[in-house]
Amino acid sequence: MRLSPDEIILWQQGPLKLNATIAFTWALMVALAVGSQLITRRLTSEHHRSRWQNLLEIIVTGIARQIEEIGLSNPRSYLGFLGTLFLFVASASLCTVLPGFEPPTGSLSTTAALALCVFVAVPLFGIQDQGLRGYLKSYITPTVIMLPFNIISELSRTLALAVRLFGNMMSGAMILAILVTITPFIFPIVMTALGLLTGMVQAYIFSILAAVYIAAATNTRQPRPDNGTPL
Amino acid sequence: MLIDWFTVGAQVVNFLILVWLLKRFLYGPILAAMDAREQRIAQELADAATGKAEAQKERAEFRHKNEQFDAQRATLLTRATEEAAAERQKLLDQAGKDADALSAQRKESLSKEARAIHMSLRRRTQDEVFAIARQTLTDLASASLERRICEVFLQRVCELEGEAKIKLTEALQSCSEPAMVRSTMDLPADLRAAIQNTLNETFSADIPLLFETAPHLVGGIELTRHGQRVAWDMADYLTSLDRSISHLLGLKDPSGEATEPEPPQSQTRSTIT
Numbered sequence: 001m002r003l004s005p006d007e008i009i010l011w012q013q014g015p016l017k018l019n020a021t022i023a024f025t026w027a028l029m030v031a032l033a034v035g036s037q038l039i040t041r042r043l044t045s046e047h048h049r050s051r052w053q054n055l056l057e058i059i060v061t062g063i064a065r066q067i068e069e070i071g072l073s074n075p076r077s078y079l080g081f082l083g084t085l086f087l088f089v090a091s092a093s094l095c096t097v098l099p100g101f102e103p104p105t106g107s108l109s110t111t112a113a114l115a116l117c118v119f120v121a122v123p124l125f126g127i128q129d130q131g132l133r134g135y136l137k138s139y140i141t142p143t144v145i146m147l148p149f150n151i152i153s154e155l156s157r158t159l160a161l162a163v164r165l166f167g168n169m170m171s172g173a174m175i176l177a178i179l180v181t182i183t184p185f186i187f188p189i190v191m192t193a194l195g196l197l198t199g200m201v202q203a204y205i206f207s208i209l210a211a212v213y214i215a216a217a218t219n220t221r222q223p224r225p226d227n228g229t230p231l
Numbered sequence: 232m233l234i235d236w237f238t239v240g241a242q243v244v245n246f247l248i249l250v251w252l253l254k255r256f257l258y259g260p261i262l263a264a265m266d267a268r269e270q271r272i273a274q275e276l277a278d279a280a281t282g283k284a285e286a287q288k289e290r291a292e293f294r295h296k297n298e299q300f301d302a303q304r305a306t307l308l309t310r311a312t313e314e315a316a317a318e319r320q321k322l323l324d325q326a327g328k329d330a331d332a333l334s335a336q337r338k339e340s341l342s343k344e345a346r347a348i349h350m351s352l353r354r355r356t357q358d359e360v361f362a363i364a365r366q367t368l369t370d371l372a373s374a375s376l377e378r379r380i381c382e383v384f385l386q387r388v389c390e391l392e393g394e395a396k397i398k399l400t401e402a403l404q405s406c407s408e409p410a411m412v413r414s415t416m417d418l419p420a421d422l423r424a425a426i427q428n429t430l431n432e433t434f435s436a437d438i439p440l441l442f443e444t445a446p447h448l449v450g451g452i453e454l455t456r457h458g459q460r461v462a463w464d465m466a467d468y469l470t471s472l473d474r475s476i477s478h479l480l481g482l483k484d485p486s487g488e489a490t491e492p493e494p495p496q497s498q499t500r501s502t503i504t
Contacts, residue, residue, distance in 0.1 A: 006235045021238055025245045033252040040260035045267035053264070060261045079258050084250045104242070108233040113242035166233075 003170060005102035006109050021107040028091055028104065071215040078214060081121055085114065086207035093199020096173065097192060106169040108162065115162035118210045126217030135217065161209060168202045353473055360465065361450055381422045384452045384463045385429045391461065400434050402457040409439035414452040417444050
């Protein structure tokens with residue numbers, strides 16, 4: 001039984017290879033980029049605007065509002081990274097309704113790559129926000145004893161991110177495949193709808209957790225604007 | 232193994248490229264459009280606030296002007312009302328004066344007209360009385376009125392006595408100028424001669440006489456000399472008639488006294504002053 005679209009090799013030349021994961025990722029990238037470009041090339045700042053522009057504005061402002069509610073005061077700085085995470089995972093889940101489509105997020109390589117990106121982005125945003133010294137100091141706060149626990153926390157949550165998304169997406173696709181084999185009617189449709197829901201939930205969870213990690217690396221040591229005491 | 236590290240690296244690169252692509256084609260344009268719209272809405276709100284402030288300012292200004300206009304209108308209306316009332320009173324006074332003047336003028340006119348009628352009536356009565364008397368005397372006594380008047384006059388002269396006769400004699404004899412004999416009618420020569428003879432005999436002197444016709448004498452004849460006068464006329468009869476007519480018409484005597492009818496005197500009177 002095939003657990004990952006990585007196993008579908010479309011082309012290989014030495015260490016370079018083109019598997020289904022990369023191919024479907026490219027397809028998603030092209031769809032997202034071209035779709036966005038088609039919609040945004042006719043943007044207007046008038047009060048009356050197109051439905052597609054309204055849709056994109058709702059999506060972008062919704063993501064920005066979620067980021068802000070997490071505690072990141074300047075959501076536009078994190079919108080590119082966190083918004084792309086959500087849109088990529090969500091669009092991969094939505095496209096599972098297309099026949100023959102293998103979600104790239106069903107590959108542990110993809111989820112690991114996304115988790116690695118989060119793993120790298122968190123300290124980068126932390127250093128950008130409070131400087132290298134301030135960020136590193138957070139690992140030994142309140143005491144040096146916390147340093148190994150913090151490091152373990154960073155690694156484990158990265159691993160958890162990758163495995164959680166992979167497990168959910170892979171299990172959904174696998175259950176769907178098994179049900180199609182057993183009962184080709186009714187149940188696959190229900191499970192597909194359920195898969196769409198779980199996919200959207202996973203995209204939301206992945207993005208929110210990344211935002212929480214970034215917020216923990218940036219905002220946690222910033223004083224509250226109301227009373228000035230550190231969090 | 233489930234993790235293909237080449238795929239992991241490729242997916243990291245793919246994700247970073249996707250981040251760039253979405254920033255380039257999605258977040259950037261959408262956020263720019265939203266910012267532009269927000270800025271535009273803010274500008275419109277600011278313009279609306281400015282317009283509202285200006286409108287409120289103009290409203291307050293217009294309200295102030297309206298209040299001024301109302302006050303000014305009330306003042307003008309009050310002043311116009313007062314002026315109209317004063318003008319009305321003035322016109323009423325003027326009209327009253329004019330009415331009084333017209334009434335007085337009309338009264339005067341009526342009075343003049345009444346006096347004219349009175350005089351005309353008196354003259355006409357005098358003429359009629361003369362004519363009636365003359366005709367009566369002619370028909371009944373075969374005597375003319377003038378002659379009869381002369382006879383009565385000469386009888387009066389002859390009957391003079393006492394102080395009146397003395398004064399008249401002195402007056403007639405004191406001056407060489409002729410004495411004046413005035414009569415209503417032109418006296419014929421025989422009557423003039425009779426008067427001359429009677430006077431000469433009565434006053435025992437040759438008295439020069441000058442005869443003159445005097446229409447103002449009411450059917451009579453008089454002799455005057457230096458303020459002395461002896462005469463006979465029908466003025467008293469006519470005066471009595473005049474008073475009766477005036478009383479009948481409700482007119483006043485030209486002297487201003489209410490007229491009371493008097494019975495006509497039954498005999499002629501002579502006046503010697």
